[in-house]
Amino acid sequence: MLSGKLIEDVVVTERQGIEELYNKSFYGRPKGETLEISLTEAAYLIYVNKITVEYNGSQLDFKEFFLKASSSVQNFELLYIVYKDLRERGYYIQPSVTGFRVYPRGGRPGKTPAEYFMYVISERTPLLLTELKKNLDTVDNLKKRLVLAIVDEESDITYYDVKKTTPSGSYKHEWKKPLATASLLEDRVMMWEPEASAMLYNDGFFGKYISEGHLQLSLVESGYLLNKGILNIEKQGIGNLDFNAFAGLASGIESDFMTKSRAYEALRDNGIVPKTGFKFGAHFRVYKNFETISTISHSDYLVHAIEHDHVFSLQQLSRAVRLANSVRKEMIYAAVEPQVYFMVIGRIRL
Amino acid sequence: MLSGKLIEDVVVTERQGIEELYNKSFYGRPKGETLEISLTEAAYLIYVNKITVEYNGSQLDFKEFFLKASSSVQNFELLYIVYKDLRERGYYIQPSVTGFRVYPRGGRPGKTPAEYFMYVISERTPLLLTELKKNLDTVDNLKKRLVLAIVDEESDITYYDVKKTTPSGSYKHEWKKPLATASLLEDRVMMWEPEASAMLYNDGFFGKYISEGHLQLSLVESGYLLNKGILNIEKQGIGNLDFNAFAGLASGIESDFMTKSRAYEALRDNGIVPKTGFKFGAHFRVYKNFETISTISHSDYLVHAIEHDHVFSLQQLSRAVRLANSVRKEMIYAAVEPQVYFMVIGRIRL
Numbered sequence: 002m003l004s005g006k007l008i009e010d011v012v013v014t015e016r017q018g019i020e021e022l023y024n025k026s027f028y029g030r031p032k033g034e035t036l037e038i039s040l041t042e043a044a045y046l047i048y049v050n051k052i053t054v055e056y057n058g059s060q061l062d063f064k065e066f067f068l069k070a071s072s073s074v075q076n077f078e079l080l081y082i083v084y085k086d087l088r089e090r091g092y093y094i095q096p097s098v099t100g101f102r103v104y105p106r107g108g109r110p111g112k113t114p115a116e117y118f119m120y121v122i123s124e125r126t127p128l129l130l131t132e133l134k135k136n137l138d139t140v141d142n143l144k145k146r147l148v149l150a151i152v153d154e155e156s157d158i159t160y161y162d163v164k165k166t167t168p169s170g171s172y173k174h175e176w177k178k179p180l181a182t183a184s185l186l187e188d189r190v191m192m193w194e195p196e197a198s199a200m201l202y203n204d205g206f207f208g209k210y211i212s213e214g215h216l217q218l219s220l221v222e223s224g225y226l227l228n229k230g231i232l233n234i235e236k237q238g239i240g241n242l243d244f245n246a247f248a249g250l251a252s253g254i255e256s257d258f259m260t261k262s263r264a265y266e267a268l269r270d271n272g273i274v275p276k277t278g279f280k281f282g283a284h285f286r287v288y289k290n291f292e293t294i295s296t297i298s299h300s301d302y303l304v305h306a307i308e309h310d311h312v313f314s315l316q317q318l319s320r321a322v323r324l325a326n327s328v329r330k331e332m333i334y335a336a337v338e339p340q341v342y343f344m345v346i347g348r349i350r351l
Numbered sequence: 352m353l354s355g356k357l358i359e360d361v362v363v364t365e366r367q368g369i370e371e372l373y374n375k376s377f378y379g380r381p382k383g384e385t386l387e388i389s390l391t392e393a394a395y396l397i398y399v400n401k402i403t404v405e406y407n408g409s410q411l412d413f414k415e416f417f418l419k420a421s422s423s424v425q426n427f428e429l430l431y432i433v434y435k436d437l438r439e440r441g442y443y444i445q446p447s448v449t450g451f452r453v454y455p456r457g458g459r460p461g462k463t464p465a466e467y468f469m470y471v472i473s474e475r476t477p478l479l480l481t482e483l484k485k486n487l488d489t490v491d492n493l494k495k496r497l498v499l500a501i502v503d504e505e506s507d508i509t510y511y512d513v514k515k516t517t518p519s520g521s522y523k524h525e526w527k528k529p530l531a532t533a534s535l536l537e538d539r540v541m542m543w544e545p546e547a548s549a550m551l552y553n554d555g556f557f558g559k560y561i562s563e564g565h566l567q568l569s570l571v572e573s574g575y576l577l578n579k580g581i582l583n584i585e586k587q588g589i590g591n592l593d594f595n596a597f598a599g600l601a602s603g604i605e606s607d608f609m610t611k612s613r614a615y616e617a618l619r620d621n622g623i624v625p626k627t628g629f630k631f632g633a634h635f636r637v638y639k640n641f642e643t644i645s646t647i648s649h650s651d652y653l654v655h656a657i658e659h660d661h662v663f664s665l666q667q668l669s670r671a672v673r674l675a676n677s678v679r680k681e682m683i684y685a686a687v688e689p690q691v692y693f694m695v696i697g698r699i700r701l
Binding site: 063068072082085124125193212213215238276320 | 398426473506543631670
């Protein structure tokens with residue numbers, strides 16, 4: 002069997018390794034007349050009996066090598082688990098900073114460019130939006146695809162595809178300005194005029210009737226209509242509110258009002274009709290092709306608005322994506338920076 | 352039409368009200384020769400043209416009455432929305448401290464006891480576990496059922512049934528003590544002995560094989576096995592760990608280790624086999640009737656462990672319950688106080 006030496010954080014073999022391991026199966030990276038193998042690769046090669054590894058003159062068994070690697074490479078167990086999974090599915094892969102570069106099926110290093118950048122992370126590790134965005138930008142510039150490989154506490158791996166997206170729809174309507182006046186009550190806004198209520202509901206899918214002639218608007222809907230000059234909003238004891246005054250009160254009622262509000266506006270401005278996604282645990286469910294209330298069908302995506310300093314709990318991310326998929330919708334995150342960009346996150350099977 | 356007077360937080364009618372409103376349809380509560388009607392009931396009665404309401408000598412229209420009630424009763428809009436929904440579904444209901452008492456279909460005040468205690472809450476309001484528990488205990492003592500009526504920002508209502516439960520299963524096994532030694536690596540525990548690995552996996556559904564002969568155990572599984580004396584756990588550079596040392600390290604890796612661990616132990620002690628619920632966004636998926644690995648079928652519930660000072664985000668609650676239901680499982684919360692009690696929360700259609 003081929004023998005390698007553990008030297009610091011890498012296993013090195015003689016020239017024979019290049020022929021047997023790299024040329025045939027793309028393990029390691031040739032360096033002159035030797036082959037350098039990462040510890041992840043080496044652990045796998047020990048496991049499949051393709052190499053033995055020596056350290057300080059004695060041969061390490063799988064356990065000894067694994068313990069050693071685990072104490073010197075961060076996330077070693079995660080990397081091993083994902084590496085093994087991908088190799089056994091027939092992918093050629095090479096190490097990268099946050100995980101692996103994965104070659105497409107039928108492709109291989111030197112012949113084809115890598116297809117995925119795999120970001121390996123434990124279920125338990127909080128994932129910063131800024132970190133995700135940085136990786137997404139890098140991968141985008143290289144015209145690759147970003148995949149999160151999330152390893153759960155029982156070493157099961159779930160792969161998620163992360164892509165930038167620009168949701169857009171066909172909705173357009175010219176409104177009379179101002180159309181009506183509504184009242185901000187304790188934590189919602191009420192319209193009292195049956196005619197204006199009917200127009201907002203039927204032609205724009207704003208609000209919800211709580212009784213005949215009484216349309217209730219959500220805070221984000223109200224803020225949007227106020228900001229566009231379509232609605233006046235009054236508050237008992239204060240009088241008419243401008244957008245800033247309304248946004249101040251609304252932010253006291255729901256602390257993420259401004260974030261939701263920006264995402265709502267971006268969606269509406271893109272021709273999309275957002276409604277509450279509460280039943281799906283997201284901020285919005287959205288309709289791409291709203292024309293009138295009588296022809297409405299199922300909503301198309303779920304959208305959740307997050308701030309630029311958002312930290313994803315991977316457990317919550319997993320729940321959100323799974324729930325969206327279970328109702329055959331895509332899960333989109335609207336990041337408010339304050340300009341809004343959208344990312345769609347979905348499970349993929351490699 | 353019947354006329355009432357708004358006096359502080361109540362509308363009062365003459366004796367005729369008792370006959371027309373209470374005796375026929377159980378609106379309000381008779382007080383001597385008068386009928387007292389809550390503001391929620393009164394708003395609905397104005398809306399359906401059954402009463403007019405006078406205040407300071409002049410009659411209030413729906414809007415005027417609603418604004419007035421909204422500024423004097425907390426959650427008035429929510430109460431109105433839920434009241435109207437329940438009445439229109441044909442339920443007789445009476446006010447209670449946190450919402451309504453709801454009589455069963457075919458039942459009515461004075462004839463049958465109330466069936467549900469309805470806790471009315473906005474989607475946006477954080478719900479303390481201690482508050483939920485207090486209500487659950489009260490309602491349990493009265494042999495009623497607790498229902499959360501959660502009103503979303505567009506005034507849609509979702510009803511959730513909350514019940515205490517005691518999940519139990521048939522799993523039992525006698526283990527050799529100690530069976531084997533495992534290593535705590537960076538954030539997971541690895542077994543190296545093929546025979547002991549096979550026993551733990553096949554007979555107890557502990558761990559997951561990451562490669563042949565190498566069983567990886569989750570932190571809660573490891574802690575449980577260590578605590579029961581079934582496993583020794585060693586850490587490089589430290590040596591053998593006792594449960595306290597292990598729990599200390601594990602809590603550094605996942606901050607809710609102790610909470611999860613208590614819930615895990617309570618489930619195992621009840622004959623139930625818990626495995627990670629990461630893919631479902633919960634701590635555990637659990638198996639009621641595990642015998643051996645070869646005869647295992649689908650998991651039965653999802654269980655999420657929470658601490659006694661937990662605050663439910665209703666959006667997250669909604670997502671968890673919906674996701675559990677979409678995979679035909681019940682959503683159970685294990686509250687660690689530190690003794691563990693279980694609550695099952697599910698959507699109900701009234």
